[in-house]
């Protein structure tokens with residue numbers, strides 16, 4: 001446990017993220033639940049608990065500097081990534097996580113209850129069929145191509161809402177397929193500790 005705390009705290013320092021003790025405790029409690037449930041329910045292909053800290057928790061938290069205020073939707077959230085770490089670290093934010101896999105959303109509901117995350121709503125469903133009040137930010141990680149993300153979740157964004165796509169290598173080919181009416185607003189290279197390869201955050205919006 002101390003080993004995981006150390007890895008997390010070192011990474012937070014490198015990312016210059018200043019979290020309070022309650023937030024660190026909750027991140028570690030989420031990690032513990034993920035490790036436990038993953039054994040029975042196969043929620044993520046990452047099985048090594050140490051690797052889960054860097055590849056899941058820290059990777060999710062690396063986009064915090066670009067998260068604004070209001071309502072955030074994490075689409076194709078899986079076991080709650082990046083939505084749950086963001087909800088833990090930004091209690092002022094209204095976070096909704098959405099996934100079509102019932103096993104994964106049941107896990108997220110359990111995390112919500114055990115951690116007392118009042119700012120988290122979990123939805124089970126296919127994004128293209130879900131109706132909900134408009135979101136200011138729609139984020140996704142390892143969900144779909146940028147084009148599919150915009151097409152499938154576009155109806156859930158507020159008129160000035162932004163889409164934050166977490167990607168590995170700069171996705172040049174995907175950007176050539178952006179549907180009409182949307183444009184790339186910003187690109188950030190994420191400097192992550194303990195991660196092989198590049199990570200990028202792309203911010204898109206309506207024209």
Ligand SMILES: C[S@@+](CC[C@H](N)C(=O)[O-])C[C@H]1O[C@@H](n2cnc3c(N)ncnc32)[C@H](O)[C@@H]1O
Nearest residue numbers: 076077078081099100101125126127141142143
């Ligand atoms: C590769 S996982 C990524 C999970 C998580 N975002 C992460 O980074 O670990 C993609 C997830 O998208 C979900 N998914 C795929 N199509 C979907 C759809 N149309 N609506 C909602 N969720 C969907 C799958 O159930 C799966 O959990």
